[in-house]
Amino acid sequence: MKRLLSVLILSSLLAGCTQHYYRNDDGLTTLFLEAPDATSVSFASSLDGYVLHPAQRLSRSTWAVSVRCDTQFSYFYVIDGSVYLPDCPYREHDDFGSENCVFIPGM
Numbered sequence: 001m002k003r004l005l006s007v008l009i010l011s012s013l014l015a016g017c018t019q020h021y022y023r024n025d026d027g028l029t030t031l032f033l034e035a036p037d038a039t040s041v042s043f044a045s046s047l048d049g050y051v052l053h054p055a056q057r058l059s060r061s062t063w064a065v066s067v068r069c070d071t072q073f074s075y076f077y078v079i080d081g082s083v084y085l086p087d088c089p090y091r092e093h094d095d096f097g098s099e100n101c102v103f104i105p106g107m
Contacts, residue, residue, distance in 0.1 A: 020086035022103070027070050029103065033086060036061035038079045045075035046100075052078060074100040 019034035033055065035041055041055040043065040055063040055077070067073075074092060077084045085091075088101035 020088060024105070028066055028068050029105075030064055030066040031075075031103075032058075033063045033077060034061050035063055035079055035084075038063065040080055042078040043075065044078065045103075046073045069103075070105055072102065072104050074102050076100050 020032070022029055022031045024030075031043065033041060041057075041063040042052040043055050044050040044052050045067065047067060047069060053065060055065040058064050074094075077086065083098070085099060085101060090102040090104055090107070091099045092102050094100050
């Protein structure tokens with residue numbers, strides 16, 4: 001219970017400090033996450049069974065990860081060891097009682 005409360009508090013604090021957007025370039029989708037207080041950011045998606053991939057730090061506050069994809073996929077981030085779901089327009093419930101963001105090309 002104490003760990004769950006800590007995760008919820010951290011998630012709410014991170015939610016106020018983050019911004020999320022993406023760019024598509026010829027089949028390459030780059031997702032950007034503004035997380036100025038993060039020391040590490042990883043990305044996991046349904047494209048490869050939710051394997052964690054380190055995001056690249058572009059500036060003090062901006063992180064990015066690119067995937068070669070032109071199909072729908074689910075994803076989430078891990079910021080400093082805690083799962084983080086950004087404000088995203090499409091979400092789905094997962095098998096663990098939580099949610100994932102859904103990327104839909106062209107939307």
